[in-house]
Amino acid sequence: MPSRVPERPPTASAVIRQELRARIVSLAMRPGEPINEKALARRYGVSRTPVHEAVLKLAEEGLVAIFPQSGTFVGLIPYADLPETIIIRRSLEETSARLAAERGDAAGLAAIDRAMAVLAVADKDDHEAFHQADEAFHAGVARAAGHPGIWRLVQQVKVQVDRFRRLTLPQAGRLDRVVAEHGAVRDAIAARDPEAAARRMGAHLDGLLADLGGIAGLNPDYFDGPGRRDEGEQGRPFPP
Amino acid sequence: MPSRVPERPPTASAVIRQELRARIVSLAMRPGEPINEKALARRYGVSRTPVHEAVLKLAEEGLVAIFPQSGTFVGLIPYADLPETIIIRRSLEETSARLAAERGDAAGLAAIDRAMAVLAVADKDDHEAFHQADEAFHAGVARAAGHPGIWRLVQQVKVQVDRFRRLTLPQAGRLDRVVAEHGAVRDAIAARDPEAAARRMGAHLDGLLADLGGIAGLNPDYFDGPGRRDEGEQGRPFPP
DNA sequence: TTCGCAAATCTGATATATCAAACTAAGCTG
DNA sequence: CAGCTTAGTTTGATATATCAGATTTGCGAA
Incomplete structure (x- = not known):
């Protein structure tokens, strides 16, 4: 372990993560909305690597749903x-x-x-x-x-x-x-x-x-209907 | 969102993470022990990318301490x-x-x-x-x-x-x-x-x-002494 | 021997490239 | 016109390369 821990600016990954989290929690990004890592990388002027790291951690928190080889989306509300x-x-x-x-x-x-x-x-x-x-x-x-x-x-x-x-x-x-x-x-x-x-x-x-009762009248697309998310299983399929 | 979620094998990153977590929790890897990403990548026959992802998530759980540009270590017990x-x-x-x-x-x-x-x-x-x-x-x-x-x-x-x-x-x-x-x-x-x-x-x-009392006689190097970890701050410096 | 300094080495963070799988849409068949 | 096929596109996962900062090391001076 290092003998002292120098101050250092937050990593690009951390900054992106905080901003994305804020936008997801505030619903500025709507549940189910696709997340394009390449576009985010462009927007922040970084490569896809830190963006991907940020998205991975948000997935950990349940705020993002990753479907490998398919797409990443703002998580539905369970x-x-x-x-x-x-x-x-x-x-x-x-x-x-x-x-x-x-x-x-x-x-x-x-x-x-x-x-x-x-x-x-x-x-x-x-x-x-x-x-x-x-x-x-x-x-x-x-x-x-x-x-x-x-x-x-x-x-x-x-x-x-x-x-x-x-x-x-x-x-x-x-x-x-x-x-x-x-x-x-x-x-x-x-x-x-x-x-x-x-x-x-x-x-x-x-x-x-x-x-919690007043779900009627809300956009059902925002919710993860059937139920509980067991061991990483993510939500219901999207209706076409 | 995809219309169906196909089964797929766990990612390399997930496998490595589970194994590392098990070894850390079981104390097969001792608190404070350095973690060499390159060596792990060699051991698992993958590149450093999935290893790094696994380590990042373990850091999130407090099981690993990352000191940028310096080193990664098995987390001390807080x-x-x-x-x-x-x-x-x-x-x-x-x-x-x-x-x-x-x-x-x-x-x-x-x-x-x-x-x-x-x-x-x-x-x-x-x-x-x-x-x-x-x-x-x-x-x-x-x-x-x-x-x-x-x-x-x-x-x-x-x-x-x-x-x-x-x-x-x-x-x-x-x-x-x-x-x-x-x-x-x-x-x-x-x-x-x-x-x-x-x-x-x-x-x-x-x-x-x-x-919790019986800390006497245990290796003090395994513990994070002073106290509580606030906003990601990691532990005390290592005594030389 | 001990100390100090600088080059070599190692590390994590980031950039760029590649790959296989899944979606999309155009084109073909009936 | 509808259904199916297929080639192109997009995506996440992974591989490889680069960079800056920190530690380590080795050598020379005191």
Whole structure:
């Protein structure tokens, strides 16, 4: 191993990967849309190698579907898997909230309060700002629990749900409800009541499950219908 | 997207990745050991491209540390991160056990019983067989819960703990304790008592946390000392 | 012997080229 | 005009080559 790790600019592959991921998660690139590695290489002014590396890693995350000798496409949203990922998220974040309340770290609570303040004054129509502030709250809870890694894992797990939610219209009053539920979690943590904190976090995230229903009216081409993706098997065939 | 997804042999890159992962997790390759892509390419009779792809993905999993223009090495074990991963695992598997008990799926319970039977008759000295049967039990619980994805995630999260445990001698009587604790979880699921199932699974996995203490006497070169790996930053420098 | 410096070597990142498989579409057959 | 065949095109996987930076090595000076 090297004796020191010099700073170095991010590799071309890493830059491309971040940008592609952002465009896929934000739905700027639509599920099922073909990805042309050669065109991307041209666009970024690099060879196909770093583009291919970036695409491979996105495939690992389930954001891209590679069909060898056939084509690469923006991954469909695995609708059937979404409830499971929300259950996983709830499980992890209940634990975060419980541990944060047990720990009662003052600095952590302050960070949570800061995130809540940002959310309170967020422009109700600026969905992006709302989303950012929402995430900051959850990250803050994990940090207050002393386990930021939990939030990192949650972020990884919830990516397909995020894509789904971009497709659904934000319901009226959701922002106010989220603010209220965050406040309930915060108060339980501040009161050092682990079980209440966990319960309230769980209730908050159960709201996500309810949002999953409204698939009617959405473009069915965006979804991976039949179900769960086992050992790398990718989705259903494309209808002609 | 293609109209049908033809079967095809696994790519060279995938084969190499699986083999390397197995050798790293089993400690056949020691933490900190250099990885020579060119030599691997020769060994497998392929070019460096698929080897590089495999190594990149292992780096993603934290099993390999890449220092550009310098070298690639088998990843050190992030000792400071292990408690967090066990907390994550406990959180997820408590949820599995709770849901399995709520669901009360007869076929799922039968699968759990099969895994337990294998464990009961396992040769007490065949650590590999014991490990396999242990994993089958936990996989069975997740399946009985109707959420096999939870177990997939647990497997991903616990990989560094698995490496650590290979370094420690199995304690006398551990097998019997594991069998007993599995039985307790099984009975709570069979009795459809979700809270008891979750509590017992949590207690079972708390045993892992206790195992973490015995680092004394182990080779410190194998561990990533200071702490947590933030945004891809890799480990401590190597002492000369 | 020890130290310092520079050339040689090694590495990962990237570029370019090749290959086989799969899709596409034009052309042939009926 | 419809169905089938086939040649051309596109793609991902892999091979080979190049480059810049880091380590290592070897030799000479103190």
